[in-house]
Amino acid sequence: MERFIADLVQSLDNGKIDRREFCRSVALAAAVYAAGDAAQAQVERGFKIIGINHLSYTCPDYAKARDWYASVLNMKSEAARDDGKRANLMFGPEPGKGGSFLVTRNPGSVASGSAGARAGVEAVIDHVCYTIANWDEARVRATLKAKGLDVTGRDGSLHVYDPFDYDVQIASAAEENAFRR
């Protein structure tokens, strides 16, 4: 920047540019510099995360998964987005206000821009844990048992398998909280 301004001053002194152009050039340089600095600062800060928007779940039979999550975790299937190959299941806050959804998909149903389920990925999400508010141990266990599920885990932090043997954890705030690990 210093070099750039020095060159501008020299141009002014030599009569190559007038005073007005000099001022405009310095102002523009300052604005570009500030914008670049702000952009860099944003990268360093990272995004401000609000929550999980959705999880994309690929399985042999999306409808079977859809019905299971609707039944066990009261997720609401959005009929308009069920195309016979995938379904969107809403839960939590309202859509657009922090709500999340689970997309159950058949193999080959891939979102625009996504590579879909593929080999060569070295990481896996091996289970997902859902919070149940107003946790009542007896009620939660009775509900899961009534659904015909084998329940493992400890009080306040239970595990079941969905129809495709995916591990689903169901927990209270008291037992599963990042700040109480």
Next chain:
Amino acid sequence: MEGFVAKHVYDYQNGKISRRRLIEILTLAATTAYAGKRAGAAEQPGLDAALVNHVSYTCPDFRRAADWYSMVFNLDQVGATARDVALPFGKKGEKPYGVGADDVPLTHIICRTRPVDAPARNGPPRRQAKAVIDHICFTVADFDRERAKAQLNAAGVRNVRDGGPFSVYVNDPFGYEVQIAGLNVTAICGAEARATCSDNR
């Protein structure tokens, strides 16, 4: 049901089906409808999933993964052990966005390094799933696709690409697909958010 009955009565009155056939059809329809209602009434209600509590992300090097997610999403790392660390979506004491209940904690990612069949606590080995979470999408504040792409590229994130008009996809250090979107990508407009999504949501 009324329309169904009317149609078959019409057929009967016009000689298209016999009286016996009419009775059979209506008996079957009535008993099936009744059975369906009874089954619906008897179904045990499920549990209300209030929010994702955490996702368990297992990879060859949890520290590397945690550093990447910390950098991209500005997340703190808490409760580190020799095998894992948690990355909550906010600071201690904060409430999750849009949640009114007091007993719903911030969602967090647990980055882990362990065998994929490792049991939960002292439970049995984890079954081999026939399903996979093939990508995860995070909602971020003030999302702008072009600005996000520029930021991600500047930060050296791999394979930054469009995910429709209102999101981007990237790959994390282990090739896992991560989508980043704004609040206007919802279950109603879909992951491949259409142009209408930003109009009224």
